[in-house]
Amino acid sequence: MQREDIEAVYEIELLSFTTPWSKESLSYELEQNLFAKYVVVVCDEKVVAYCGLWVIMDDAQITNIAVHPEYRGMKIGESLLTFSLQLSKEMGATRLSLEVRVSNHIAQSLYKKLGFEPGGIRKGYYTDNLEDALVMWVNLV
Template identity: 55%
Template structure:
């Protein structure tokens, strides 16, 4: 069965639902204050939510600085994974970044997160540098991935 979904820009009112996804997805979740500051104070930040039947089930944040986009976080509620929603969200974020003038996009991903790396490779991302001890919960390294749009 195909899941019907939609995208929109995240608002302050969405933070409670996003916090649920954040806590179910990450061992060190961002704080409510971090999301608030991203939405209110960071002129470079763009945050999208993915909704299924008026419920936020995924979100993605990206900073767009001049012609470079950097994904800060992306997550789908665990019970909605495996339905290609992460892929749809990535596609939309890339579309928005390009509309806002980005020529390249980068992100960090855990070395052990092969599923996410596979998703990013579908969009042409390649592995670049390794950030040693990037994740503070277990000191795991991060793989820096990037893609050029042009």
């Protein structure tokens, strides 16, 4: 991800999440967070998906991942997640985690397909409705 991608990534945030990250947060992640790595998918010269990772020592975490609604159902998310797994491994991570809404069964199915397993619940994790988050993990070694 480059600075010029922030506007498109922010648009995807707005279309995908009830509590989207701000442009300022995305900018901070890109320019100041030494643990962060963001990747984008570009189709027809347009950013259509992105994934944010934090890699701290041997632990990686997906901070956010989303596909523009017009491009969903095309396996872009699966390809992006597969790439992110490989990138995490290349950056020295031995495991990767993420949080997903307990009601988001579509995302959970994708994560399970790629080897993620449930690891716990974060009660009231989502601030918009206090929905629980399912923590999922995958070993990268």
